[in-house]
Amino acid sequence: MTHNAPQTSIVGRTRQEMAKRLAQDIANGSYVNLGIGIPELVARFVPEGRTLIYHTENGLLGMGPSPEPGAGDPELINAGKRHVTANPGAAFFHHADSFAMIRGGHIDLCVLGAMQVSKDGDLANWSTGAPDAIPAVGGAMDLVAGVKSVFVITQHCTKHGDPKLVESCTYPLTGCGVIDRIYTDLAVIDVTAEGFRLVELSPGVDFEYVQERTGAELLPIAHT
Template identity: 60%
Template sequence: MQSLQKLTRDQMAARVARDIPEGAYVNLGIGLPTMVANHLPADREIFLHSENGVLGMGPAPAPDQVDEDLINAGKQPVTLLAGGSYFHHADSFAMMRGGHIDICVLGAFQVAVNGDLANWHTGAPDAIPAVGGAMDLAIGAKKTFVMMEHLTKSGESKIVPACTYPLTGVGCVSRIYTDLAVIDVDADGLKVREMVEGLSFDELCRLSGVPLTLAAC
């Protein structure tokens, strides 16, 4: 395991970007998922949405092109593509809750084998006080992708038999992207679609600590 080459955060973002299809309306959650915007194929028209009321975001701006009034939900500066728009956050949440977002990409503290998601609170006393828009996205989007490191800093799997942290959404995750693997959440369990080079399936199972099967090619 010491010589295993994990994906970098940029490589993880690029891998998620590959699976976002032409014409999709996509929300990128706060933190790691925002990096996906910088890796979307230039020849693919994808509409990026932010819950603070932006549709049609582009990649991050150059340092000398930052508009402090144009930010995403994580308060990071963004660009606006031709045809993009901004609007009241109530309309933005109506889009999320009304099933108008094709894919949301969220970070996570834990994902359970049944697709439950915990991504907003670990019980730490200094944590943020509320779940925010994540629960609306997790349930309202047609597909929820999770992008996260496979293991915690202490080496524990973030993919768990059942979440021990407060839930964001129940049974909402359809695919997990980590620095070690791409895993689908199906009705009959977790199916591994890809693994990083040099990682065996047995080792991935050992690190994950939950039942896994290999997806059919």
């Protein structure tokens, strides 16, 4: 592993590999809410033999894959407003019930993207705080406040190379102390009472490489 590899080299996991790695950690029978973007990829990689029930907060449990092109129903969509299908055993419900599932702790796991995650598990993923930006929050604040486990899946650094895992978030928060685990291209990292703790390095990546790209101390893998 070299530390001065040219920027064009591909180090660590691709988005698909990140999603596949995260999918290994979801228990059979879980009720899962997947955010928009990389989180949506997770559904493609659920290990054989496990059945997950997907919740989409606009009002569907038992969300299935996208329909064939042209076969979509404009009134059967997901939270990203894309056409989806309903699996056998699915249920429709209104928004207040949908968020009762979220806020009431009935959803087992939520997977979200992130702009920043702090070592205390604070998440920023809805606004850069730029004065001319149109603020839009959607259901992210409800999800992180109510769902039992919240995983983040994200590139380790921004497009500009800045760490997304930081001492404290500079962007407006989505929630405080809400993130349990982070899956990046470089590593799997737990948020613990002591801070970021490495769970696993991506193939071909070493500890120092990840630490250099993390904006807070990275604790080594706990040997229990």
